[in-house]
Amino acid sequence: MTDKFQNDINNLVEKNNFIGGKKFKLIILFGLLGDFDSFEYAINLKNFIDNDQNKNLDIFAIAIGNNNGKQKFCEFTGFPKENLIVVSDNQIHNNLEVSRGLDIGLGGWINMLLMLSGINSFKTIKEVIRGYTGDRKAKQIYSEFDKIDALKFLKFSGNSFRKVFGDGYLRPFELATFRLNNMNEIIKNWSDYIIHEKYLPQRGASFLLNDKNKVIYKFFSSDVLGYSSNMRDPLEFLSYLIKE
Numbered sequence: 678m679t680d681k682f683q684n685d686i687n688n689l690v691e692k693n694n695f696i697g698g699k700k701f702k703l704i705i706l707f708g709l710l711g712d713f714d715s716f717e718y719a720i721n722l723k724n725f726i727d728n729d730q731n732k733n734l735d736i737f738a739i740a741i742g743n744n745n746g747k748q749k750f751c752e753f754t755g756f757p758k759e760n761l762i763v764v765s766d767n768q769i770h771n772n773l774e775v776s777r778g779l780d781i782g783l784g785g786w787i788n789m790l791l792m793l794s795g796i797n798s799f800k801t802i803k804e805v806i807r808g809y810t811g812d813r814k815a816k817q818i819y820s821e822f823d824k825i826d827a828l829k830f831l832k833f834s835g836n837s838f839r840k841v842f843g844d845g846y847l848r849p850f851e852l853a854t855f856r857l858n859n860m861n862e863i864i865k866n867w868s869d870y871i872i873h874e875k876y877l878p879q880r881g882a883s884f885l886l887n888d889k890n891k892v893i894y895k896f897f898s899s900d901v902l903g904y905s906s907n908m909r910d911p912l913e914f915l916s917y918l919i920k921e
Contacts, residue, residue, distance in 0.1 A: 704886065711746070714902060742872055883904075
């Protein structure tokens with residue numbers, strides 16, 4: 678890790694007042710607020726906080742968006758509003774050399790559609806398929822008591838997954854349903870979540886810092902639906918890095 682990179686992270690912490698009072702800091706760069714990865718990552722982090730797994734971890738995030746989008750994003754995902762900063766462009770991402778995604782010169786929409794088809798986003802197709810086929814090595818998302826309202830005409834309970842596929846693993850169609858629910862929220866509030874389509878391909882990154890603000894872990898996403906090095910357990914890296 679270069680001195681310049683560490684200095685850039687130090688400047689990011691200072692400029693955005695990412696102080697915190699715990700032993701570790703997780704700083705996340707989302708792409709657009711309305712990116713699939715932003716929603717999914719934020720919900721996973723919210724669950725992590727709810728399960729009281731962040732006793733020695735402060736979590737901060739920066740996303741491309743506006744205040745209206747931030748309000749709706751935090752209401753939907755449960756990510757703490759006070760720990761999310763929105764910016765109007767991807768300058769911070771560029772400074773830290775986060776992938777901009779595919780750019781063939783035909784605009785953000787075309788670039789994103791190509792990435793969703795696996796072009797310059799090699800893990801995306803595998804991840805989409807996993808959403809439909811399930812994964813015995815990943816955790817289930819819905820409990821039997823959860824009410825699922827993915828679309829106006831698609832309402833059911835988590836018990837449906839239990840009855841058909843059982844419990845204790847990521848069941849077929851479960852992750853796809855979760856992502857459909859997120860997509861529905863994005864589409865309903867498109868103008869708030871997508872402030873400029875040119876940023877649709879912009880990927881994100883994660884940086885874990887110790888109490889001296891030294892980066893002890895970093896991950897740069899290059900794929901749509903690839904915000905972690907292990908999508909089966911996206912927050913696995915925290916379980917062994919933030920121990921007392």
